[in-house]
Amino acid sequence: MRDTRGMKILRVVALTVLGLFVAIPLYAMVTTAIKPLADVQSSFSWWPSRITFQPFVDMWKTVPLASYFKNSLIVASCATVASVVIAIFAAYAISRWRFRGREGFRTVVLSTQMFPGVLFLLPLFIIFVNIDRMFGITLVGTPGGLVLTYLTFSLPFSIWMLSGYFDGIPTELDQAAKVDGCGPMGTLFRVLLPTARPGVVAVAIYAFMTAWSEVLFASVMTTQDNRTLSVGLRQYSTMTNVYWNQVMAASLLVSVPIVVAFLALQKSFVAGLTSGAVK
Amino acid sequence: MSAQRITAQRRPRPRGWWVPYVIIAPAAIMELVIHVIPMVTGFVISLLNLTRYHIRDWSSAPFAGLANFITALNISTPIGQGVLHSFGLSLAYTVCVVTLAWTFGMVAATVLQRPFRGRALWRTLFLVPYALPMYAGVITWNFMLQRDSGLVNHVLVDQLGLMGDRPFWLIGDNAFLSLVIVAVWRNWPFAFLMLMAGLQSIPADVYEAAAIDGASSWQQWRRITLPMLAPVNRVLLLVMSLWVFNDFNTPFVLFGDGQPASGDLISFHIYNASFLTWDFGLGSAMSVTLLLVLLAASLIYMRATSPKENRHA
Numbered sequence: 001m002r003d004t005r006g007m008k009i010l011r012v013v014a015l016t017v018l019g020l021f022v023a024i025p026l027y028a029m030v031t032t033a034i035k036p037l038a039d040v041q042s043s044f045s046w047w048p049s050r051i052t053f054q055p056f057v058d059m060w061k062t063v064p065l066a067s068y069f070k071n072s073l074i075v076a077s078c079a080t081v082a083s084v085v086i087a088i089f090a091a092y093a094i095s096r097w098r099f100r101g102r103e104g105f106r107t108v109v110l111s112t113q114m115f116p117g118v119l120f121l122l123p124l125f126i127i128f129v130n131i132d133r134m135f136g137i138t139l140v141g142t143p144g145g146l147v148l149t150y151l152t153f154s155l156p157f158s159i160w161m162l163s164g165y166f167d168g169i170p171t172e173l174d175q176a177a178k179v180d181g182c183g184p185m186g187t188l189f190r191v192l193l194p195t196a197r198p199g200v201v202a203v204a205i206y207a208f209m210t211a212w213s214e215v216l217f218a219s220v221m222t223t224q225d226n227r228t229l230s231v232g233l234r235q236y237s238t239m240t241n242v243y244w245n246q247v248m249a250a251s252l253l254v255s256v257p258i259v260v261a262f263l264a265l266q267k268s269f270v271a272g273l274t275s276g277a278v279k
Numbered sequence: 280m281s282a283q284r285i286t287a288q289r290r291p292r293p294r295g296w297w298v299p300y301v302i303i304a305p306a307a308i309m310e311l312v313i314h315v316i317p318m319v320t321g322f323v324i325s326l327l328n329l330t331r332y333h334i335r336d337w338s339s340a341p342f343a344g345l346a347n348f349i350t351a352l353n354i355s356t357p358i359g360q361g362v363l364h365s366f367g368l369s370l371a372y373t374v375c376v377v378t379l380a381w382t383f384g385m386v387a388a389t390v391l392q393r394p395f396r397g398r399a400l401w402r403t404l405f406l407v408p409y410a411l412p413m414y415a416g417v418i419t420w421n422f423m424l425q426r427d428s429g430l431v432n433h434v435l436v437d438q439l440g441l442m443g444d445r446p447f448w449l450i451g452d453n454a455f456l457s458l459v460i461v462a463v464w465r466n467w468p469f470a471f472l473m474l475m476a477g478l479q480s481i482p483a484d485v486y487e488a489a490a491i492d493g494a495s496s497w498q499q500w501r502r503i504t505l506p507m508l509a510p511v512n513r514v515l516l517l518v519m520s521l522w523v524f525n526d527f528n529t530p531f532v533l534f535g536d537g538q539p540a541s542g543d544l545i546s547f548h549i550y551n552a553s554f555l556t557w558d559f560g561l562g563s564a565m566s567v568t569l570l571l572v573l574l575a576a577s578l579i580y581m582r583a584t585s586p587k588e589n590r591h592a
Binding site for chain 1: 295296298305309310312313314315316317318321329383386395402403404405406407409410411412413414415418419420421422423425428429430432433437472476479496518521522525528531532535537554559563567569570573
């Protein structure tokens, strides 16, 4: 079937406008990251007066970027691993058992997703302070508190997406595994997980993105020693004399791995959303 | 009682009944500790006079009853006026951002529905703002909106000559406009992603049948695409509205410590009320009020948009 003329014109116009809207900031980020300092201190220019990779060298010295990087990496990796493991088991329970409290759990998990972060930021902060006081477990100013918080942030989406994936796997496979002598855990690890691997990877990417980008809780629950990238870069960009070329270089550096991973897996992501939406 | 026991003996629980409870327990405990308990605690704190003097031991904070709520909602005082102003601002922000983000997402998903050369490339480009760490995107916009060294003024003033003076974009009334543009940039790919996923579940032969019947592209979109996407739109609009209404990150990163009044969204306002003055009782009262308003709005929305055949079921 051929597209009509009107449709073709609409497509060209829409793609051009949206394309520019999306691409101009990306272009500004990339070209600014390779400008010498003099270029970003005067009026904006579309192209560097000379291309330099000095910002990528200098940025490590201007702020403790390496430390931010390390902290973000620790927090995001721990949160991702924990979140994915917990979500796999919860999604397995929801997909394969009809147990009491199943609907209640689903409702609570999905609805918490929608409430303002500030609502539980305050109480959580106070709870963490009091846990420290009563049990001596320090959660404010250590990676632990952020790991616990972030892994919970990505749980709802991960459980929703993975249970959608598991629902798409015929229960006949479970039966066959049972006949072959697999218990519930054997079935999960030998049958469901290998089939749902794209879903698991997509969920992991999502969990990592969530933890890597979070600003609000990180700004309250970290101190100078365990600052994460989000808070560190925000401070960096609001200083009185900003080295924009270095800020853009740092932004580029923290973005590229995540963007590449997400785009490489966008197919599984869309498939996961569709399986969730169909239900 | 004995009858119950007999029933229990007659119908023993199936083997392994406890398995789902055990494997769901970690998720349930985490939800409880990070979401449910803090929410309940928030309600309790909103009834206390919890200031910096009691933060280490909040059981010593004096009970305040509804005083915090009265302070937060009394619009004849500066505090109440601030809350009302931020609430109205967030409402306007939500309407602008969700409308634009949904429209952009819908247009992009529609024009990319059918295969053509380069389609995958466009789709990939459009998803980049979503994949980008939120602060990296917003910091880039912050740079672009700088008065003297930014791209926006360079184009508007130096290249197109549309404005004589270089306007400020991050302070004053323009800040609201900047906030909306940045939020649309960040949020529309999510609408696009969801709508694209929704469009994939519409079978192609429906369109073919309509085309044979002589339906134009517009009619096909109006009569097939839109109704078939209704379930996706119902959830998408609700989720996006709640996220945008609660948005904290965009003003927090975009304005830094500048905090223009025209960008003082409600989450940002509550954060400042709580963590700058350390009056957690008042901040919690604002949060709880906000939660109740959002809850009521969501329930009304879900009822009003529920498919008719289910409404009486």
